Amino acid sequence: MTGLQQFRATDIETAEEEAHTLESILVSGDRDFVITNGGAKVQVSDLLGKNILLYLSAFQSSSCHILLPKVVQAYHENKAKDEAFEVIFIPIERDHATFEQYFSRMPWLALPFGDQRISSLLTKLEIRDVPELVALGPNGQIITKEGRSLLEAYGMDTYPFTDDHIEDMVNSWAEKLQHTLHCHELQLTLRVSYICRSCWITGYVWVYFCQKCHFSLHPSCVLREGTYLIRR
Known part of the structure; x- marks a missing residue:
């Protein structure tokens, strides 16, 4: 695919998402x-008119159980x-009893178990794995299909x-800081993926990173309430 073709494909995909x-x-x-x-x-x-987060999840997935408390918070x-x-729970469940048990832990809405809309929704949103969070704007347009990564990377302020x-949130962060979990200076930088040494969950894109020993922290873990840091 040429650069122009790739641009056009991306442009078409963006237009389709905004048209939802x-x-x-x-x-x-x-x-x-x-x-x-x-x-x-x-x-x-x-x-209509609300900002909606679609929470696609399955009880049998351990990753879903790890993410759920963060979504609840x-x-x-x-x-x-x-x-x-x-928030609307999109259940990828095997039986109704499991759905009821899992949904009872959630304070929001859901599509009913076994609803025909679930499979078409997975296809329409091109969901290949769960858990995932899809953010919808007030008109139903798709804001992002990567809400999980954003929530884990940036925390509640996402x-x-x-x-x-x-962009505004990232611009407000310190470029360099000293954190209590590490002896060296950490710098805000970009990485494809990494393991946060505070919560031990994979992070994406932005990271506070030590160039000397490859120590990594989620920005959300660095900036959460009660964590001591020195801005520089």
């Missing part, structure tokens, strides 16, 4: 609702600041996941 509406993603025929933990139906039309913190925020917000 909430109904085109979550409605199929008469299946126009999501459910609460109590089983009550909530019409998709009632969610992000939900409560962001919901307190913005009522126009909602919301609402837009490029402008992420």
